[in-house]
Structure formats: C-alpha cells, structure tokens
Amino acid sequence: MTHKTLQIRLFPASCTRYSFLLCSLAFIAFFCFSNPLLAGSVKDLKSQQISEILFNIKAYYVDDLSLTKSAEDAFNNQQVEMLLNQLDPYSKYLNENDLDALFNNTNGQYTGVGIEVKEVDDNITVVGVVKNSPAKKAGILAGDIIVNVNGTSTLTRSLEQVASLIKDDSFSTVKLTIKRAQYKKTLSFTVDRREINLESASSQLLDSGTGYLAINNFSNHTLHEVALQIAALKNDYRTPLKGLVIDLRDNPGGTLQSAVAVADLFLQSGTIVTTKGRYYDANQAYYAKRGDILKGIPIVVLINENSASAAEILAAALKDNKRAKVVGNQSYGKGSVQSLIPLGDGNTALKLTTAKYFTPAGISIEGVGVTPDVAIAQATLPQSNKAVIIKNEQNKNTPQFEHEILGDLQLVKAKQLLSMQ
Known part of the structure; x- marks a missing residue:
C-alpha cells in the first residue's frame, strides 16, 4: 500500500521578528483553506525585498551558504526563486494571503470544508473529517474516495492538483463525488466552505482510571486546552485518575513555545529542548519549571x-526526563526550527529555518525521529479517529467521540504499561 500526503498545512507563530519560532511539519492534507499555504510567487518582488531576502538568508539561515557581496548585488527575481528552491523544504517566501491564512491557523481557525485526505493506492481518500465541519454535517466519512470535484475528474490528477480544485474560490460551494465501500453507485455531496474552529486537544476517562488525552496540533491555544482537559480528567467523579495516555499520533507539530509549555506541565525539572543555529539568539535552552500538573501520575x-x-519535542522531553514511556512507531524526524521574518511593510514574510533542535539527551532527530521505548506497528489513525474508546458501552455513552471502535494495539499496550506502574 502506498501513501502520499500533501504538504499544505502550517501552524504559525507570531510575525514578530525572530522572537517567535515555528517548528511545524506541514504534511497533513486538510483541504480546508481558501488560500494555499505554499510559497508565494517571487516573480513580482521589488529590489528592496530581494535585498532583504538575501540579507536574512545570509545572516540567519541555519546553514552557511557563503553568499558573496557581488552575488547579492547581481540577484534578480529568477535567481532568488532558484535560491529559495535550494533551501530546505520548510523555508519559503510568504505573500500577504499566505500570512493571513497562517495567522488564522495559529489561532486554530481556518476556512474550508474540513476533510483530511491522503493518496492511498493512487486514490484520493478521505482519512479524517473534522468535527463540527461542513464535511461532517454533509455526511462525508473516512474511507470515502474522491473521484470528482466540481465536475472535474480526479482519477488522473495528483494530490496537489486535487487540492487546487477543492480550494478553488471561484466556486462558493464544493461539489464532491465520492466512491464508498458497499455502495455500487457513486455518491454526491455539496459542501459549503466556512470558518472552522479546530480543537487542539480532547480527552476521555477510560476504564480503571486511565485518562486519554489526544493532542492534534500545537497552536496558541493548546496549553490552555490541555490544562482544561487534564482538570476535567482529574475531577471526573467516576474514578480517580491513575495514569495518562498522551496521543501524539498524526500530530504535525506547531509552535515551539506551545510544545515547551505543554511539556513543562508534566515536568518538575530538567531540560525540555535546546536549539542551535548560526546567529546568537538561535542558541537557546528551555528548562522545566517546578510543578507537575499530574503530581507524578504515570504517563505513556x-x-x-x-x-x-x-510533537517530537514533547515526546522526547518526557522520554529523556524519564517522565513517560513512549509507545508506537518511529516518529517523522523533523528537527528544525523556523523563524517568521517580516519583509518590507510587514505584508510579506520569509519563513526561514534558523536552528536545529536537540532533545534533552542532546540528540538531533532530524531525518531520524524519536525511537519509542516499545515499538508496535499499526496503521495510521486519522485525526478524527484518534479518540478511540475500546469498550463498546463507553463509546455509546460518549457522543463527543462519534467514531468506530478500532483495534488500537498501541492504545491497548499503553493501558497495559500504566496498569503495571
């Protein structure tokens, strides 16, 4: 089975120069934006912007490209575009529309239909539907195969091309034709685009006092949402909280500050993460402050x-500080940090990789990932299926998690480990 995921989603930080850092991996294909979060066109850049871009790359990019002064003077728009293509895939020029969508996404808001789509065996397949989204209301389900968008067949088109069709704002609504298992004929849906509020965290108290906390991304609101979810688990009248499962599967990341703050909730002391780059402020160390929100309750x-x-920062921080066991598959391995640098009047910006981060053990996970303590292979769970309740009777009584019961081997192992502590 082959899988391909479109890289179109970002979780941004503030546009204050150098002071806010992104550490996001844009790989979840939520076709929900009116503006594509891809590199903006550099064909219309003014000479001042070209000079700014070259200066920032030379001064702050994580690797020294050794641009000479004469080369800077000679650069034109085409050469700038070629230079940007030589940088890592997370460094991009962002135009005004890109920035607007980026900032909205930081606050957990976006405009679209709310479906997560991947290319599976050459089919554009829905793998997740956002709760309270137009797609959810219309009745689109995980597993649906999209065969037509607004009258255009998807059968010979790439994931990127299908994304463009869905995001085409010349249509006020999106008409999707899908193929669904157990149905001989295709099904048609008309889905409105609208603003959707995306929850960073959700939770459920499982049997035997095990808490389940799913963190879907790291936005400006994640710390607040996680704290509220933990408080709800601790205050549940049914049984005392004896252990916590933190589910970071399919979490693409977000802001560095959010990851550090969430890790600090569960740690009494120790290093959370360090960053290293070429310029002075890129070299930072983040430490936990005293105070564990769970007071030592075991975590997986x-x-x-x-x-x-x-997500990898949080997992490694808890693992290396011996605060949690990590279960699952080797993580993605995205170990770089981006700074959002305004250009000109602030309507455009350069998202530039300025540092690499290192786990508390001093390890760079770039291209490698976090190694779990207990490796258990399992098919990817889409975002909307992360909050899975194993027991049938609990699922029936928990309307906020309207998901099918799945044989979640990793969650079962996590519960087993917690029961042994």
Whole structure:
C-alpha cells in the first residue's frame, strides 16, 4: 500500500521578528483553506525585498551558504526563486494571503470544508473529517474516495492538483463525488466552505482510571486546552485518575513555545529542548519549571510516523526526563526550527529555518525521529479517529467521540504499561 500526503498545512507563530519560532511539519492534507499555504510567487518582488531576502538568508539561515557581496548585488527575481528552491523544504517566501491564512491557523481557525485526505493506492481518500465541519454535517466519512470535484475528474490528477480544485474560490460551494465501500453507485455531496474552529486537544476517562488525552496540533491555544482537559480528567467523579495516555499520533507539530509549555506541565525539572543555529539568539535552552500538573501520575505517550516536530519535542522531553514511556512507531524526524521574518511593510514574510533542535539527551532527530521505548506497528489513525474508546458501552455513552471502535494495539499496550506502574 502506498501513501502520499500533501504538504499544505502550517501552524504559525507570531510575525514578530525572530522572537517567535515555528517548528511545524506541514504534511497533513486538510483541504480546508481558501488560500494555499505554499510559497508565494517571487516573480513580482521589488529590489528592496530581494535585498532583504538575501540579507536574512545570509545572516540567519541555519546553514552557511557563503553568499558573496557581488552575488547579492547581481540577484534578480529568477535567481532568488532558484535560491529559495535550494533551501530546505520548510523555508519559503510568504505573500500577504499566505500570512493571513497562517495567522488564522495559529489561532486554530481556518476556512474550508474540513476533510483530511491522503493518496492511498493512487486514490484520493478521505482519512479524517473534522468535527463540527461542513464535511461532517454533509455526511462525508473516512474511507470515502474522491473521484470528482466540481465536475472535474480526479482519477488522473495528483494530490496537489486535487487540492487546487477543492480550494478553488471561484466556486462558493464544493461539489464532491465520492466512491464508498458497499455502495455500487457513486455518491454526491455539496459542501459549503466556512470558518472552522479546530480543537487542539480532547480527552476521555477510560476504564480503571486511565485518562486519554489526544493532542492534534500545537497552536496558541493548546496549553490552555490541555490544562482544561487534564482538570476535567482529574475531577471526573467516576474514578480517580491513575495514569495518562498522551496521543501524539498524526500530530504535525506547531509552535515551539506551545510544545515547551505543554511539556513543562508534566515536568518538575530538567531540560525540555535546546536549539542551535548560526546567529546568537538561535542558541537557546528551555528548562522545566517546578510543578507537575499530574503530581507524578504515570504517563505513556503514543507516536507514529506522522508525529512530527513540536510533537517530537514533547515526546522526547518526557522520554529523556524519564517522565513517560513512549509507545508506537518511529516518529517523522523533523528537527528544525523556523523563524517568521517580516519583509518590507510587514505584508510579506520569509519563513526561514534558523536552528536545529536537540532533545534533552542532546540528540538531533532530524531525518531520524524519536525511537519509542516499545515499538508496535499499526496503521495510521486519522485525526478524527484518534479518540478511540475500546469498550463498546463507553463509546455509546460518549457522543463527543462519534467514531468506530478500532483495534488500537498501541492504545491497548499503553493501558497495559500504566496498569503495571
């Protein structure tokens, strides 16, 4: 089975120069944006912007490209575009529309239909539907195969091309034709685009006092949402909280500050993460402050091959500080940090990789990922299926998690480990 995922989603930080850092992996294909979060066109750049871009790359990019002064003077738009293509895939020029969508996403808001789509065996397949989204209301389900968008067949088109069709704002609604298992004929849906609020965290108290906390991304609101979810688990009248599963599977990351703050909730002391780059402020160390929100209650963290960046920071921080066991698959391995650098009047920006981060053990996970303590292979769970309740009777009584019961081997192992502590 082949899988391909479109890299179109970002979780941004503030546009204050150098002071806010992104550490996001843009790989979840939520076709929900009115503006594509891809590199903006550099064909219309003014000479001042070209000079700014060259200066920032020379001064702050994580690797020294050794640009000479004469080369800087000679650069034109085409050469700038070629230079940007030579940088790592996380460094991009962002135009005004890109920035607007980026900032909205930081606050957990976006405009679209709310479906997560991957290319599976050459089919554009829905693998997740956002709760309270137009797609959810219309009745689109995980597993649906998209065969037509607004009258255009998807059968010979790439994931990127299908994304463009869905995001085409010349249509006020999106008409999707899908193929669904057990149905001989295709099904048609008309889905409105609208603003969707994306929850960073959700939770459920499982049997025997095990808490389940799913963190879907790291935005400006994640710390607050996680704290509220933990408080709800601790205050549940049914049984005392005896252990916690933190599910980071399919979490693409987010802001560095959010990951550090969430890790600090569970740690009494120790290093959370360090960053290293060429310029002075890129070299930072983040430490936990005294105070564990769970007061030592055991933790197991779930990761998979799509857990990336900020999610990897949290997993490694808890693992290296001996605060949690990590269960699942080797994570993605995105170990770089981006700074959002305004250009000109602030309507455009350069998202530039300025540092690499290192786990508390001093290890760079770039291209390698976090190694779980207990490796258990399992098919990827889409975002909307992360909050899975194993027991049938609990699922029936928990309407906020309207998901099918799955044989979640990693979650079962996590519960087993917690029961042994």
